[in-house]
Amino acid sequence: MIEGFFRAAVGTPEVRVADPDWNRERIAELCREAAEKGAGLLVLPELCLTGYTAGDLFLQSELQEGALRALSWLLSKTRELPLLIVLGLPLSFSGKLYNSAAVLHRGRVLGFVPKKNLPNYSEFYERRWFSPAEDGIFEYLYRDPLTKDCCSLPFGMRLLFQAEDLPDFCLALELCEDLWVPNPPSTEHAAAGAYLIANCSASDETVGKADYRRELLRSASARICAAYLYANAGEGESTQDLVFGGQSMIAENGSILAESRRFTTGLTISEIDLERIRQERTRLGTYPAPRAEGYRRIPFRFFEGGRPSFLSGSSFSGGSGEDGSLFRRIDPHPFVPSSGEERARRCEEILSIQALGLKKRLSHIGTKQAVLGISGGLDSTLALLVTARAFDLLKIPRENILSVTMPAFGTTKRTLDNARRLTEAIGATLREIDIRLSVEQHFRDIGHDAKKRDVVYENAQARERTQVLMDLSNACGGIVVGTGDLSELALGYATYNGDHMSMYAVNAGVPKTLVRHLVRYIADIEKRGALSETLLDILDTPVSPELLPPSGETISQKTEELVGPYELHDFFLYQILRFGFRPKKVYELALSAFYAGDSGTKPQYEREEILFWLKSFYRRFFSQQFKRSCLPDGPKVGSVSVSPRGDLRMPSDASAALWLSELEKL
Secondary structure: OOOOEEEEEEEEOOOOOOOHHHHHHHHHHHHHHHHHOOOOEEEOOOOOOOOOOOHHHHHOHHHHHHHHHHHHHHHHHOOOOOOEEEEEEEEEEOOEEEEEEEEEEOOEEEEEEEOOOOOOOOOOOHHHOOOOOOOOOEEEEEEOOOOOOEEEEEEOOOEEEEEOOOOOOEEEEEEOHHHHOOOOHHHHHHHOOOOEEEEEEOOEOOOOHHHHHHHHHHHHHHHHOOEEEEEEOOOOOOOOOOOEOOOOEEEEOOEEEEEOOOOOOEEEEEEEEHHHHHHHHHHOOOOOOOOOOOOEEEEEOOOOOOOOHHHOOOOOEOOOOHHHOEOOOOOOOOOOOOOHHHHHHHHHHHHHHHHHHHHHHHHHHOOOOEEEEOOOOHHHHHHHHHHHHHHHHHOOOHHHEEEEEOOOOOOOHHHHHHHHHHHHHHOOEEEEOOOHHHHHHHHHHHOOOOOOOOHHHHHHHHHHHHHHHHHHHHHHOOEEEEOOOHHHHHHOOOOOOOOOOOOEEOOOOOOHHHHHHHHHHHHHHHOOOHHHHHHHHHHOOOOOOOOOOOEOOEOOOOHHHHHOOHHHHHHHHHHHHHHOOOHHHHHHHHHHHHOOOOOOOOOOOOHHHHHHHHHHHHHHHHHOHHHHOOOOOOOOOOOOOOOOOOOOOOOOOOOOHHHHHHHHOO
């Protein structure tokens, strides 16, 4: 399993109301299946040993004792399973009946957690049978009805189940309604150090409730920065007045990792990234330091009898969990939503952020002029589209945008024509300045042989273009709008004081993989016409700085052949800066996202390719920080930024040796 991952399951067994003996068999089947599929934790629904809808039968001592007998039977049947089990049952304690959850591990009960918030409105009548949990931790004298053994067990809401051999595994519980109240117990549980919250639930189905339930769970996991495992009651509950549809879910830090189909029973499994939770809490300076006053930690060990299957096996994704593959999908494009509808919303939001940032800068300076270098490539295209939006917001004619194309030694007819057509379609003013003679004069001035196609040859063109743009902006009283994107800044793939420099960098927060989708979004909403056609052709053009002479009309210098695939680099960038993961884990995640392993399908990238480009990323990222330390202003648009004034405070002379040495061991 990938470092820091823990496989967990939520389950919805079929039940018979008031029949603990029948229910225990179904629960045992789910326990065995969860263990066979490598889960280390299984959460089951509220009152699943008896059924949630037993009504006044809860007050019958026979049903209460039958639930305890079923619990004892389950302890004997799950003794050999490397599985922590959480399930619901009615529990009599000190003359009161409690809606409780039991935590089981290898044939013993670790503790009982009672429900605090008992719904007594609409279809719910829990206070008729149960008492709400009280503050404090009490000792429950548990007498096993089958073995007759007695022991004292903790009973209370504030129990933390801590794995001694897996430090990041700390589990706390709440039950159903506890999640729906304004101040859920899980808030205090997380503040006390719980990384996982298990919820044994019985939430009935009404129209629209499923969407609200999902959003409630998603937002709860985000708010407390934890994993949330929600097991809901389903088939077999009484349908006298209600229907229970399951919808068990696993969430982590605001994302739904897995969700069962409604109106079905069975297991839902995913891997939880415990390290990600720890890293996120570390990163958030406002997250409270652990304060566990009033809590009791219940220690146990996962590794009894050898290494459990949920911590072993392959790190490659298959979606089935077989042979150690992941149930959890590792998104190869973390900056780009997979849903077309969500992607369109994201694109519109990002374009608005960029345009509003530029609008503020223009209005603050008091200028109505902007200058951009237009190459016919993706980045400058996006910058021009954003500038047009900002001018529209300010009600400034688009003619005031000076679009400058500066052909040189590597410029192809295709990109030059696209720069011209794009400018015309936008309604900006085109200025075409051939810089070849200027650069050749510069070569003569510094004594450089123009036949030597080295970094001087390339960078002289980039710096000449920047000089032209800066001087034109002075001439018209405007500002130079920068075009470089987040991925180029991370890799340092920009000419220092060349395309690296501008007066406002609208693309500085946008990764390369997202630039393409932003341009396509504009092409889609334009539908037909010159602008849409030009954008589509730009999208179809290889990414290139065009600094070396072409072969005929074919671009000879393709960026991704030089620095590596941008989809890999953006993936690395996200995992490294967003979560601070170590190189080994970034590599494993990339394998899961991009490498099919032994599935029989052709891998998108071979292992060696992924490792090669990951090493390259670290080398470039560390060595090129000096370029990021003096970046021009630009708007942050997502959760990752390299601004020296914002998210990345990194010394320019830091060593990459520690990170690279770990990669050398792989």
